[in-house]
Amino acid sequence: MITMTRTPLDLEDWYDPTHPVRTTLRLFSEQRWRMTGAAFTYAVKHSPVWVMPVLTAQVIDIVVDERPLSELWFIAAFMAVLILQNLPLTSLYAHLLSHSVRTVETNLRMSLARRLQELSIGYHRRMSAGVLQAKIVRDVENVVESSRQTFDSALGAITTLVGALVITAFRTPEFLPVFLLAVPASAGLIVVMRKRMTSRNAAFRVQIEAMSARVSEMTHLIPITRAHALESRELDRLDTTLVGVREAGIRLDVLNGRFGALAWVTFQLLSAACLVGAAWAAYTGRFDLTPGDVVMLSSYFVQLTGSVTVLMTLAPIVTKGLESIRSMGDVLAEQDLERNAGKSQVSDVRGDVRFENVGFRYDDGAAPAIGALTLDVRAGETVALVGPSGSGKSTVLNLIIGFLRPTSGRIVLDGVDMAELDLRSYRKHIAVVPQESLLFEGSVRDNVTYGDNELPDEVVVAAVRDANAWDFVEEMGGLDAVIGERGSRLSGGQRQRIAIARALVRNPRVLVLDEATSALDTTSERLVQEALERLMAGRTTFVVAHRLSTVRGADRIAVMHDGHVVEVGSHAELVAAGGAYAQLQTL
Template identity: 80%
Template sequence: MRENGPMTRESAPIEDWYDGAYPARTTAKLFSDQRWRLAGAAAAYAVKHSPVWLMPVLTAEVIDIVVEKRPLSQLWVVAAIMAVVIAQNLPLSVLYIRWLSQSVRTVETNLRMSLARRLQELSIGYHRRMSAGVLQAKIVRDVENVVEASRQTFDSTMGAVSTLAGALVLTAVRTPEFLPVFLVTVPIAAGLVFATRRRMKDRNAAFRKQVEAMSARVSEMTHLIPITRAHALENRELDRLDGTLVGVRDAGIRLDMLNGRFGALAWITFQLLSVACLIGAAWAAYTGTFDLTPGDIVMLSSYFMQLTGSVTVLMNLAPVITKGLESVRSMADVLSEEDIEHNDGKMSVPAVDGRVTFEQVAYQYDDAAAPAISDLTLDVPAGETIALVGPSGSGKSTVLNMVIGFLRPTSGRILVDGQDMAELDLRSYRKHIAVVPQESLLFEGSVRDNVTYGSKDLSDEVVLAALSDANAAGFVEEMGGLHAVIGERGSRLSGGQRQRIAIARALIRNPRVLVLDEATSALDGTSERLVQQALERLMAGRTTFVVAHRLSTIRGADRIAVMENGRIVEVGSHAELVASGGAYAALSTSS
């Protein structure tokens, strides 16, 4: 890892060793590369915090100088020491904050980058199972919980430990008789933490699950707002969200009540101990049991207040630490997930001719009772356009996903130019693929940004030529040119315009294999004609897999494969299949 920056691609990835079953150990390892900064921060804190535990001794000295009528010069010496002890706080505080912030922020960046990297590696099946809102909560909220818990723990622990250490050492030097009284607080604190630890863990886990459910619901609600508004279902969506929010509220109240009871019990216990120490010191001085000066009584009272305050602070960290550790466990859902696409070490694909062969391919989804694809054998020569037709659930989309490499056959194999896809680095293979789905995925940015996604160094002339071939140059010019902003998910564009931007993006890539998944099904007649013209330019000379419900859009395909129940029942050109009077002819008649 770089000394002053986030994890690089060459560093050992966090996900390789992350273990949610042991969150404390995992958290320690997250900060292992920052140990020298943290050590420097701890040293700076100990010194800058020294006035807290030095001032009671110096105050006691001032009191004794006055009571015992010592020379006034001693008072000025103590005053000078006090001033120096206080003044050093500023530079060392700055140094402490810098080192701690660098450490915590570096871990924060590394965690988020590791989560993002893992999300890019996880299979498409995993992403279909998981809610985008839940995954977003892990990257945003869980990382924030870990970072804040780490920062608060370091701040509070350093303050409490340095105060305890200073108070105990100086008490041992000046009044060793009271040292055992101070040490009683430690086992009491440990007992209280132990008694509530399990309940805190359970309540934090329950609260986290409710928050993740809320994130998923909010993400779904915002995505469905156009449909909700169009069907006047606003109140129904609010009712659904209300139930989730009530769950978060109730889980939060239960967690807050437990933390509140814990904090109140700790405060009462240590305040009573503090009063007992003050009365005990006064009694010892009054009766002459120990040789205590008035300054010693003030010092002991101050130290015990600091001692009980420090132990209370440490105890109150229990809810914070528990919350952070629960977030460490939560992130393991992503970082320790094994359903990933393995590409490292496999054969790179520098070029693709475009021949795709299915050899007795079968595929069954994990949660399905029957295979989605069965014994599929199909040879698609380079440059051929093949259309897949059939009723919903016949396996068309599954075939497309296997062509892209999103799904791998349960049995059989798929060959690309004679090479088994299972042996290929799919990242390099996909550089030669372009996909135009039913609903084009655009992002907030300019037209140029969306068209050149993944190919930023292209000239404006090349981009404009792609837009022209995609029948998009006219409306792009009307919008203001290449740098016109299209809005979130292309909200400023119509469906047909979004599709043509997606086609221009595909043209820019100059793919050898093209996947068209219902690319015109949601368009009106005028938009469909413009998009179809653009698609014909895009498909020229490329191996193309087309799925379409409108048979009129695939009549020009070189071959049409008719699918039923995961099997190909007939293959041929439009004219051949109509003439044969089989399944395709029946579909043509019904459409």
């Protein structure tokens, strides 16, 4: 039964790493009203910073001019109200900003995770898991923290800057041109330094991703490393990577420090010049300045230079966030996708599979991995693929699962070209038992029912029994027994039987067994083989095995060599024929 479906547009459909500023703004577009409310709230709660110098000037002039004390008490009350409003408004601001930023953070991580699920298996084979993990964890964190710091710091600097300039323009307009010198000075510094900071941030990110990949690889290799006393070699390899991170980090930190120091020196000199100039104007009677105005102008210029310095020091933070936007584009803008949108849904599978002149070549392959393969598999039939390493057996299995698409010819499922099917819906009807079972930390029940947690216990127990796993599961404490990370509390045979139980509860119509017993001892192999026979009954099954003893009972055996099927038949027929299979049997 075939139905059609379409998926809605998501973040990854418009994400553009070549325009990181535009992309960042669009990331926050759905939060614009909260961000606007946060900005307004911040401006009000931050107002004491730029209003207090005016009030301070008034207090000084009241004292110098010996004006009535009632004016002093009025200003004191106004100061108290102005300061106290900061407390409730800060809470409101924090809530609005946090909701916006955390929503974007969640959306980014979910979009990255969704894209990783959509990208082809070929992409995942090319990319390091450590690098991808760094993008979901570190790059998203960089974007979030850069956005938060930029919003916080920029709002504070801009409101102070605008408030100081407006009040100065009303009270002492003669000093406004002096203040405005700070803006072009900061713009010039940013233009000069930004390009270098961008390149240094990019170099640092590359080193961090290399380190993540190396650490991930090292942790996976620890059993092999320890078994062969290669700890020093692994540490040397990691040390080389860490030194690269250190050197790139030092270069970045030195550049950021130089940038900050240059900004500070520039504006401190201007601040000192403003103070001396205002004092000289008041002393000589120029511009009709009062002592309070001198204090106000000095305070405002300190705030002005501080605000512009903050805006300038945001450049490294912004650059870091924009570089992470570009980095996440490696995933979100990647087009090596398994495209299922708009294709036919598969609601039922009989299990007829036909290869029609199927060819496949890997992108980096000098020769085709599969060439003109034709094979007709009937529903419920078990077909074994045998042959030397590199003959194309695993490629055929990946084509059956849909991890790979034929580069020529086609694969037909129940009379429908698989290129027309939504492979996600098709895979709900298949089960894969690989050579190394993939389990996760959790209970036996969690691992067996993976993807369908609503299954009743009696169904799960029946699957565990049929997989010859109930004896050891019962000894461990039943379905709620925790099996450890990657099934560390289980032996290889036990892990494989849990994987078979997982396949059984799915009640698949197509079954893929990839060297499912090759890594087991004789006893474990016998138990697993019994479980597999129950699993294979009545299902279309594809088996890859190096041990010919495990494929004797297949309905048909296809012998492969250099991507071609050279013989097909039952075990007895192929032995009697004395061809390639008989030679493998002899070897």
